[in-house]
Amino acid sequence: MKSGPDIAMVASLVGDPARANMLTALMNGRALTASELAQEAGITPQTASSHLAKLEAGGLIEPEKQGRHRYYRLTDDDVAGVLEGLAGLAARTGHMRVRTGPKDPALRRARICYDHLAGDLGVQMLDSLRERHLVKQKKQEIELTAEGERFLAKHLQISPDMLAHPRRPVCKACLDWSERRHHLAGTLGAAMMQRFAELKWAARDPTPGSRVVNFTRTGEKQFAALFGNGNR
Amino acid sequence: MKSGPDIAMVASLVGDPARANMLTALMNGRALTASELAQEAGITPQTASSHLAKLEAGGLIEPEKQGRHRYYRLTDDDVAGVLEGLAGLAARTGHMRVRTGPKDPALRRARICYDHLAGDLGVQMLDSLRERHLVKQKKQEIELTAEGERFLAKHLQISPDMLAHPRRPVCKACLDWSERRHHLAGTLGAAMMQRFAELKWAARDPTPGSRVVNFTRTGEKQFAALFGNGNR
DNA sequence: TTCATGCTTCGATGGTAGCCGAAGCATTGT
DNA sequence: ACAATGCTTCGGCTACCATCGAAGCATGAA
Known part of the structure; x- marks a missing residue:
């Protein structure tokens, strides 16, 4: 019926x-x-x-x-x-329910996740890469585009052959516990974090056991220039 | 919380x-x-x-x-x-459910509702009046506009003073059982139906107890010219 | 391996809500 | 006034499902 x-x-x-x-x-x-x-x-x-x-x-x-x-x-x-x-x-019809916030803002902003950048900035970076078509993401799979390769070579001096690894993917989506959205893992994620450190844009917090990543003033600027909201 | x-x-x-x-x-x-x-x-x-x-x-x-x-x-x-x-x-996700239709097409097309026109043509008439701003409808309330008064005087020789009644509104929305939408009731609805009969546009079916309203060929034409879809 | 953590499955329980029969109001027609 | 129709209220029955305790897997850490 x-x-x-x-x-x-x-x-x-x-x-x-x-x-x-x-x-x-x-x-x-x-x-x-x-x-x-x-x-x-x-x-x-x-x-x-x-x-x-x-x-x-x-x-x-x-x-x-x-x-x-x-x-x-x-x-x-x-x-x-x-x-x-x-x-x-x-x-x-008048039926209502807000949420509360957690702690440690520094950790939520930027931290190490194994060997790559996580937190607000990590998520923001992947967002930026995705929206500018420097990477293509399908579900969990992330792939670096030709434009992406050029971008990395030009701005971060990262070449594709630096990213090859026998048992680890170049790109991988990693779920961020604070943002609860994806950030970039894989050899590329690690390489980029390493480059940030080499360029003195950011450094891991010296406190033992801390996962916080501190950005320098210039680092913050450069990062924002490359991955900030303005580019979206 | x-x-x-x-x-x-x-x-x-x-x-x-x-x-x-x-x-x-x-x-x-x-x-x-x-x-x-x-x-x-x-x-x-x-x-x-x-x-x-x-x-x-x-x-x-x-x-x-x-x-x-x-x-x-x-x-x-x-x-x-x-x-x-x-x-x-x-x-x-693949979960599915159609409806069936009723009977007596003549009754559904045009019939008497107390003393005014109902059915498909009745609903169509009110639709036309409303969309051409000859009446203004807010919920149940319907009001005749100045344009509406001119229209009635010109085409149907109905003047506002003919519509006055001590205990009955000039315009009223009446729910149509076949179309399940509103048609025009009130003294105006009655006056218009009466005029249609006087002009030999339409007549109540002679069968005892029948509520069917039969439109003549010319009546159908005239009605369509005044309230047809072409005017919308 | 052993322990701890996070999640799932199983089984039993209880509260809730859909359902209908019977009766009660409201409206209309005769 | 009486009967018929349409809808609502009431009472009791039943079935479903959310809930939790206890136990079972899986993953990761020591």
């Missing part, structure tokens, strides 16, 4: 308060771990696991494994758009 | 299959009675009543009383937009 998309199926996924809280937490575009989402929703990890499995089956979120963590993000901005729409409908 | 719109509240409304079927049935912009919606959802009237009350409380639908019927429509196209979005999300 009926045909057409089954909206009840997907709406009921959003209809549960716990799942709705998770989805709302993911609305900023960042990825969150299962535990974080559980906390966000105020439920135990096992319950959260069940919810996350359903959301994934419904195509609303996508998982990304990272070590023993499992990061989840909204599948795409179509999903975000629908959630936004639902929020709009809810708002006008 | 949380603030912002409570999307779960509204999503759960759509999340129930019965309610989702009702909402989907309303997606074509028409209004449907409670019983029809019950049938559409495959549930009894009492259950439907409960669902409709919830949808109304959630601001997704709005009722309109018409005699002993109670017509429901979607509140606005924001609601329709969100439903559309949900359908999009559902479609791409």
